[in-house]
Amino acid sequence: MKHILAVILIAFSIGLSAQDYIEHTVKPGETIESIAKSYLVTPFDIYALNPDAKRKFQPNTILIIPNSKVKNEAIVEDTRELIGYKNHKVKRKETLYGLSQQYGVSEEEIKKANRFLYSENLKKGDKIRIPRYKTVVSKQTLNNTVKKYIVQPQEGKWRIAYKFGISVADLEALNPFMNETIQPGDELNVPNIDDKEEKEVESAYGYYEVLPKEGFFRLKIKLNLTKEELEALNPELKETGLKAGMVLKVPADVDTSRSLEDVETTDLKGTLNNFKTKKIALMLPYRLDRIDIDAVDETKEKIKEDRRLSVVLDFHVGVMMALDSAKQLGISTDLKVFDTRYHMSKTAEILAENNFSDYDAVIGPMEENSFNRVARTLSADHIPVIAALNKPDQVYSNVFQTLPESELLSKTMIDFVKADSLKTKVVVISDHAHRASSEALQKQFPNSQLILTEKDKKNKTKDAYYIYHANLQNVFSAGRTFVFLETDNSSLASSVVSMLNALAVDDTEIILATLNKGKAFESKDIDNNNLSNLQFHFPSVHKDYDESKVNGFVEAYRKNYGVTPSKYVARGFDITLDLLMRLASAENLYDASINSIATEYIENKFRYNKSPSGGYVNEAVYIVKYDNLRVVKAE
Known part of the structure; x- marks a missing residue:
């Protein structure tokens, strides 16, 4: 065995001698990140040549550093x-x-x-x-230096990385203080290559960043481009092959959105190996300064009246139940709770008075500006910040957005209908506020029909929010028809649902669907029996738990509180248990959030994909439907 290891070591050394590399002796106080920054490479590059550095990193260790493309100029x-x-x-x-x-x-x-x-x-x-x-x-004059580059209009991180032949991660390493979204006029550090070596970025093409473990076969499925087609557009591939992080030029009409192929749900219980106590912060707007805990009746009334407080308290209960479940798996947690009071000033005070550098993750806050402040502040220490109940306007590199993007919800619904081999027809009913998106939806289904609402008779610029019953005559025949209803108006939704229900008789099967279920479908004027008869389908972040199966979480909640848990209790439980199990299955949350890991709990599921801005966005979506007055997962 030792001879085999010797041969491998020699072969590895020979392979290295054929390249340019630097030997670095670690000094006290240095980190992998600081060393990578001084040589203008990424930590990933160092770990690739020094795999032992992940478990053994100390002064006087000799590291092999790859030579970056950057020239040595003052x-x-x-x-x-x-x-x-x-x-x-x-x-x-x-x-x-x-x-x-x-x-x-x-x-x-x-x-x-x-x-x-x-x-x-x-x-x-x-x-x-x-x-x-x-x-x-x-x-x-450093071992390697950079030159300054001014961001041009319509240039993003991917295009600049492509232009200078580096990955997006390399660009971020060269610019540790770069904004998440770069703007024209921003000044960036880039490799100091000769002008003639810069690649031309053409607006007629799109650009795609290669993900870890992606090969030509997976790209063929995702981009519908063969190896030969990719090499023709990117000649350097013939020499280097595919590498994670490299940016490829692709035709402009190629969909480069990171759609996720189906993967089996991952059971993290079998991968738990990191049982170090997890240090978690929970930042929520409890507003305890407004509550008199000695006045029980008054406090109860405040909770009933304050919808936000009710949500926060439900979520908190779910968090505590998750901690108990994790403890039974051997995962201990040091949880510290902070009351942000839904104020930016209070959040800033919490950040100033506490050191979060050794926390494994922070859940919250809910308020947008406070969340951005926490994420931005803790990004310097790479502390994950979980957006549990809100969708942040900016996904910083350390942000985990648990709510999928609305575009993904719509796309998942469209793909679900397209996959139905029994469908015979698609009809789109829309108000004028949704006309553009409905026309785009109509293009997804050849031969589909679009029916728009009537305009106000006195003011032709206003939407009257109704359609005539005659508009639906002769539209439906025997067989299955999917009807997309796109509106935020409850009266329109109510009337259309009633008309469709009356038309769904005998062999005429009408399935109601929408791309975005808003408050229009929750109106008291809409009969849930009609929604069940029409098998109302919509994309959702969560599903109702299956009442036909034994559920320890639901039973425990009922035993303690006498009622069934709300979706916010379930969400607090699911997000926290997923967080703790991921932390216990890897060194950190980043390593445990690659897009091949898909998890599912009581009502929520999670599959994170790295966004162009560097953060992580959940791309796990349910398609649910009304079935006998229950909302269940659609198959």
């Missing part, structure tokens, strides 16, 4: 030089964040000058040192 760089300290006595309500803003230094720089702040919170009366710096402009 660049002008601003550096900060420590010139002394200013003494400061902490006043009431002062925070690290506030002091960092006041003196123009970072919180980390203050902590380094006052080591006790790593283990203790800042408090009134503390005497601390504030570091003072001066800026020095100098010419720096």
